[in-house]
Amino acid sequence: MITRTRMARWAIAPAGIAVAAVALSACAGDTSDTAPTPNADLPQDIVFAIKEDAGCIDPQQTSVTTALNVGRQLTDSLLDQDAETGEIVPWLAESWEVSDDLTSYTFTLRDDVTFSDDTPLTSEVVAANFDAIIELGGAASLAAAYLEGYTGTEVVSDTEFTVSFDTPNVAFLQGATTMSLGILSEASATATAEERCAAPIGSGPFVLDSYVANDSIVIDRREGYDWPSELRGHEGEAYLETITFPIITEASVRTGGLTSGEYDVIQDLPYIDEARYTTDEYTLYAKANPGVPNGFVVNTEQGLMGDETVRQAITMGVDREQINVIAGSVSGSAPTSVLTSSTPGFTDLGDTLAYDPEGAAELLEADGWELGSDGIYERDGETLTVAVTAFYAQDVLEAAQQQLREVGIDLQLNMVTAGDFFGVIASGDYEMLGAGLTRTDPDVLRVLLSVDSPSRWGIVDDAELEALLQEQRETADADARQEIVDEIQQIVAERAYVIPTLETVQLHASRAGVEGIAFDSASRLNLYDTVVTSE
Incomplete structure (x- = not known):
């Protein structure tokens, strides 16, 4: 069998760009799930202006970056990947083994994970997710690409299952870290494509409050969440209580709103404005897309x-x-x-x-x-x-x-x-x-x-x-x-x-006083550690 250590030898080469995200001082494992939210005396709500309507917020179906940035907050994956080193680490799955011929992957799940509809994560649910992706076909093209050659998922127990392929699939392990293979509840996995797009049910640190097409998306903190990957900066529930994503298609309106204080964070700061926002009043977040x-x-x-x-x-x-x-x-x-x-x-x-x-x-x-x-x-x-x-x-x-x-x-x-x-x-x-x-x-x-x-x-x-x-x-x-x-x-x-x-560089900006925004390995945003430190 191929061990986790051996598979983790892939490393990401230096990106050649400055990533200005401000990291929280705590490291994973340093804080307990009872640790208080930093600056709890401040309202832990932010307004994050996004550039377009998401269209579909089911992470298994969408390929739109904006939708993926929202979907990451709702959905966890079997594994996670360090954006700097490329190392694959546990998340919903606590361990895994890979066959020598790269045609089967056996996972053992955590036994304490639930979805926001209070149903448990089980091997049967994972199998239903992967089977549904294949059934979605072209509607889930990104996810299906990671499952190329998929022949099925064998359920061994509630927490152990094996994913099999008819040909070697060396990229599947990394695929299991992506939102495209993020795991949804059984209710979502068996719903129609349209129902999934409008309201996917995940196990992530936030839950969908509302989605009004061409207007806004609102997500709220998930009570009781306590299964982040070891790459995150704390344990327990997310720090933010609510994130409101107004859909602002005009770049000048987004930058104007950031300057005036109407928005705390904006997606896709125009490159031409980068120098103007490189001041102590703002924080820039930049990362080149992999691929x-x-x-x-x-x-x-x-x-x-x-x-x-x-x-x-x-x-x-x-x-x-x-x-x-x-x-x-x-x-x-x-x-x-x-x-x-x-x-x-x-x-x-x-x-x-x-x-x-x-x-x-x-x-x-x-x-x-x-x-x-x-x-x-x-x-x-x-x-x-x-x-x-x-x-x-x-x-x-x-x-x-x-x-x-x-x-x-x-x-x-x-x-x-x-x-x-x-x-x-x-x-x-x-x-x-x-x-x-x-x-x-x-x-x-x-x-x-x-x-x-x-x-x-x-x-x-x-x-x-x-x-x-x-x-x-x-x-x-x-x-x-x-x-x-x-x-x-x-x-x-x-x-x-x-x-x-x-x-292509993903370039976003926030006002000073919003910290902990991070990129995942696919240059999508993770807001689990994000916290308001000043008004």
């Missing part, structure tokens, strides 16, 4: 994307440092690999991804392309025009568009709605996608590129890469897996199957 950075994910079966020379020239023609400046994030850094710097297994490939416009021109001209009178390369009557389909980060795409024009490549932008974006993926009718994919494991590259992945976005025909993607999936030894992951990153970068442009 594949924002960039171009190619379909080699469309247009000129089957031409490796063209793909490599695009890679050389993108000035990532300049894009990072244009994006305006002081906390961010330019991507130097096809994994973000906050992802376990990240390897710095700065030389491979270096900006080299002269090299791009030499590469294209050696392959028969000639610069036309309009400054765009041509060959055999064909113009070097490529297209990217996206639904966000238009400013980043426009910057890349200008940079590529300067090296003779005509990049066309196809901006669509989020719904249409996923429709395009389903049809396969795209040359490149402008997107990133958040997952806290290097298996994210297999999810994005493998021919057998249900979440495949990058369409490539590369037997060498496919073999390596599958090999890392089946490799339990951390050092051996890292060697394979290193090779995968090198191939993906050199052959330009993913062309990174920007590491």
Whole structure:
């Protein structure tokens, strides 16, 4: 069997950004469940302005960051992951074992956990959750990706169960730390998708009070909560009594409300405002998303994307440092690999991804392309025009568009709605996608590129890469897996199957006097330790 210690050898590489979250002085285990709330004489209520309607607050169904930030407060997971070291630690499950072939995972649950409807956490409930995710299908795409190859959950006892897969699933253990596999009550797991979206029932430190679409979400402290993971800063109930999330879509209104004191915390501080709020009156919270950075994910079966020379020239023609400046994030850094710097297994490939416009021109001209009178390369009557389909980060795409024009490549932008974006993926009718994919494991590259992945976005025909993607999936030894992951990153970068442009940084702000806001390993917020220390 693979021990917990052995599996925990994955470590997150330094993110290269400043995380300004203020930590409470207490460490897990240092305070008892009877310890008083710090500054209990102050109202422990905050107003946290979020940028959009959550749409669905069932963590197993949603992929919207805003909804996940709310859902984390309602829902616990089997395991937790240290955002700095990558170590996997117990949470709802107090221990686990993994088969040598990575096809079965046996967990032992805590026996003192209840959901907010007062029903107990049991192995049967966990099995019902995982079975429901499979039944939800596309409605639970993120969660289902972690359960790829799922064949069922065997219930051994009320507290012991085994999750099995028909092929090795090395990423499942990390998946068990995510909100996407957060555990809901049996009533929620067996409810309709719509019912779950509106009012999921979890075992978390907060419970849903109300959700009014396009207006606000309110959550209240759960009485009797006493099963945080060891990564949290205290034990017992959450410090905050109530969190109100008004839905404020205009960034300027959110920042204005923070300045005036109407809001205690705001989601997504615009990068351009970062310096203005870097004062003693505010606290900034910044963390890069793990996974594949924002960039171009190619379909080699469309247009000129089957031409490796063209793909490599695009890679050389993108000035990532300049894009990072244009994006305006002081906390961010330019991507130097096809994994973000906050992802376990990240390897710095700065030389491979270096900006080299002269090299791009030499590469294209050696392959028969000639610069036309309009400054765009041509060959055999064909113009070097490529297209990217996206639904966000238009400013980043426009910057890349200008940079590529300067090296003779005509990049066309196809901006669509989020719904249409996923429709395009389903049809396969795209040359490149402008997107990133958040997952806290290097298996994210297999999810994005493998021919057998249900979440495949990058369409490539590369037997060498496919073999390596599958090999890392089946490799339990951390050092051996890292060697394979290193090779995968090198191939993906050199052959330009993913062309990174920007590491997306989650950037939030609070007024001074609100402390203890923390990021989890997927750059989502955990407010269990949050406390009001001054008005």
